[in-house]
Amino acid sequence: MAKTFTTQDVAAHNKPNDLYIVVDEDVYDLTQFQDEHPGGKKILTRVAGKDASKQFWKYHNEGILKKFKPKLQVGSLNTKKVEAAPAPAPKEEKKEIVKPKAESGAVVPVPATAEVETLDPFGDLIPFADPSWYQGYHSPYFNETHAALREEIREWVSTEIEPFVGEWDEARKVPDEIYKAMGTRGYLAGLMGMHYLTEYTDNRVKSVAPENWDLFHEMLLTDELSRAGSGGFVWNVIGGFGIGCPPLVKFGKKEVVKRILPGILNGDKRICLAITEPDAGSDVANLGCEAVLSEDGKHYIVNGEKKWITNGIWCDYFTTAVRTGTKESGMNGVSVLLIERSMGGVSTRKMDCQGVWSSGTTYITFEDVKVPVENLIGKENQGFKVIMTNFNHERIGIIIQCLRFSRVCYEESIKYAHKRRTFGKKLIEHPVIRLKLAHMARQIEASYSWLESLIHQVSHMEENIAMLRLGGPIASLKAQATVTFEFCAREASQIFGGLSYSRGGQGGKVERLYRDVRAYAIPGGSEEIMLDLSIRQSLRVGKVMGMKL
Numbered sequence: 001m002a003k004t005f006t007t008q009d010v011a012a013h014n015k016p017n018d019l020y021i022v023v024d025e026d027v028y029d030l031t032q033f034q035d036e037h038p039g040g041k042k043i044l045t046r047v048a049g050k051d052a053s054k055q056f057w058k059y060h061n062e063g064i065l066k067k068f069k070p071k072l073q074v075g076s077l078n079t080k081k082v083e084a085a086p087a088p089a090p091k092e093e094k095k096e097i098v099k100p101k102a103e104s105g106a107v108v109p110v111p112a113t114a115e116v117e118t119l120d121p122f123g124d125l126i127p128f129a130d131p132s133w134y135q136g137y138h139s140p141y142f143n144e145t146h147a148a149l150r151e152e153i154r155e156w157v158s159t160e161i162e163p164f165v166g167e168w169d170e171a172r173k174v175p176d177e178i179y180k181a182m183g184t185r186g187y188l189a190g191l192m193g194m195h196y197l198t199e200y201t202d203n204r205v206k207s208v209a210p211e212n213w214d215l216f217h218e219m220l221l222t223d224e225l226s227r228a229g230s231g232g233f234v235w236n237v238i239g240g241f242g243i244g245c246p247p248l249v250k251f252g253k254k255e256v257v258k259r260i261l262p263g264i265l266n267g268d269k270r271i272c273l274a275i276t277e278p279d280a281g282s283d284v285a286n287l288g289c290e291a292v293l294s295e296d297g298k299h300y301i302v303n304g305e306k307k308w309i310t311n312g313i314w315c316d317y318f319t320t321a322v323r324t325g326t327k328e329s330g331m332n333g334v335s336v337l338l339i340e341r342s343m344g345g346v347s348t349r350k351m352d353c354q355g356v357w358s359s360g361t362t363y364i365t366f367e368d369v370k371v372p373v374e375n376l377i378g379k380e381n382q383g384f385k386v387i388m389t390n391f392n393h394e395r396i397g398i399i400i401q402c403l404r405f406s407r408v409c410y411e412e413s414i415k416y417a418h419k420r421r422t423f424g425k426k427l428i429e430h431p432v433i434r435l436k437l438a439h440m441a442r443q444i445e446a447s448y449s450w451l452e453s454l455i456h457q458v459s460h461m462e463e464n465i466a467m468l469r470l471g472g473p474i475a476s477l478k479a480q481a482t483v484t485f486e487f488c489a490r491e492a493s494q495i496f497g498g499l500s501y502s503r504g505g506q507g508g509k510v511e512r513l514y515r516d517v518r519a520y521a522i523p524g525g526s527e528e529i530m531l532d533l534s535i536r537q538s539l540r541v542g543k544v545m546g547m548k549l
């Protein structure tokens with residue numbers, strides 16, 4: 001901002017019809033804004049012409065300045081240091097590896113790989129608010145390409161997304177250009193639990209070459225997007241796509257994939273997964289939406305309803321589970337069809353739900369929709385396998401989001417606890433508050449380590465084997481992650497008090513996430529079903545492995 005002011009200059013703008021204030025040595029003209037200021041007009045008049053930094057930080061968080069700065073800032077104080085241009089990256093210096101020396105009587109662990117170096121610290125460095133590899137811890141999973149991606153996404157999220165997710169939630173929609181950017185930034189092509197899909201789009205991720213892309217990049221993408229602290233936003237941009245698109249890519253007919261995938265990966269067209277029905281959720285074998293083959297064998301005629309379908313309202317394509325066999329055939333009579341809105345007979349209605357408001361939860365009706373047989377995904381009556389193959393990927397996505405949301409609750413709480421004072425002390429000085437933070441942190445870190453380990457396993461196992469062997473642990477971690485999220489949202493809410501009971505403002509993220517909890521604990525396999533499956537499936541695997549009881 002070019003214009004500079006002295007404190008005397010600012011002091012002259014001290015009336016309601018000419019009202020400037022200073023926050024952190026930047027000067028803001030609030031003359032027009034004061035009428036719409038949610039905290040009131042009078043409170044601003046009291047600090048007109050003055051440095052109001054202290055008052056400002058008492059009532060707001062960083063997001064407010066990011067959002068309003070471009071509109072309200074008119075300059076800076078002459079005392080403000082000009083921000084130096086970023087220094088050129090230092091030449092790679094070989095760090096000296098300090099080898100532990102044994103002293104008599106002491107046991108010194110010798111690192112297995114003494115040459116491994118840590119990545120540069122990144123972010124606010126608040127313990128546990130980011131994963132430990134952001135804070136100079138050693139990690140076998142993350143390298144410079146992950147660090148570069150982390151920086152790229154964080155920059156985008158903190159400037160163009162995080163300050164606006166509250167508005168988008170209230171409006172029940174994320175602007176279309178954000179979804180489009182997910183395509184042009186090359187993110188959609190990297191979100192399918194497999195290699196980076198170069199063959200269907202020219203878009204590329206700026207900081208990571210496709211050949212270097214791995215499941216930890218995908219994890220990081222979801223994790224950093226979730227840092228915006230809105231389940232609605234994350235589900236809007238990756239919810240329907242992340243579960244609706246992989247079955248098409250893996251099991252769809254080549255011609256169909258070639259025809260529609262480029263439009264999807266570029267962010268122009270949208271796809272979702274339609275399985276759940278008013279009367280069938282986790283028990284997929286009970287599906288009723290029927291697809292009957294036409295007499296000439298060229299089409300399926302689809303009739304039925306789908307409920308709680310993420311993104312459905314905006315979608316062009318629906319990866320849909322239908323019944324092609326008899327009711328009695330259970331899971332052996334289920335197929336998956338790619339239904340296109342343009343085929344006619346598809347109606348979508350937005351549902352009003354407790355949380356994830358901007359994700360577009362939808363009720364769908366199919367009425368005599370004529371679907372060409374080429375749109376069958378996988379084989380007829382073998383749709384259950386297609387659906388099952390998707391589950392691990394979907395659940396890992398849910399786990400990543402829940403753990404980051406838990407961190408957001410923790411991060412918001414620890415920041416607030418450092419500024420809010422009660423009974424003459426900062427909240428952080430009260431042991432009862434530190435206890436809450438400690439219980440959040442231990443659950444987050446333990447769950448995150450298990451997540452890293454499971455992603456490492458998925459990366460190294462053949463897909464069918466991973467589906468069987470990791471189904472149990474992933475189900476267990478899904479339940480662990482949603483319980484952790486619920487706990488953190490609750491405890492953060494207690495720390496924020498009334499501020500997280502009302503919407504928006506300093507406790508806004510916590511209030512929103514608290515509302516989003518059930519959207520994670522129920523779909524993708526409810527906690528109860530996950531926990532039961534974790535033991536049943538693991539015992540099955542144990543038996544094959546030769547378990548001795």
Ligand code: HEM
Pocket residue numbers: 021023028030037038039040043044047052055056059060061064068072504505506
């Ligand atoms: C750049 C200047 C300012 C902007 C853009 C701004 C913006 C806002 C916004 C958007 C809110 C709604 C709550 C939220 O989203 O956090 C709010 C609330 C509030 N603001 Fe400001 N504000 C500014 C300066 C100030 C100053 C200088 C004071 C105090 C002297 C103040 C006091 C308050 C209070 C008391 C609330 C209500 C907080 C609550 O609901 O708990 N604001 N402000």
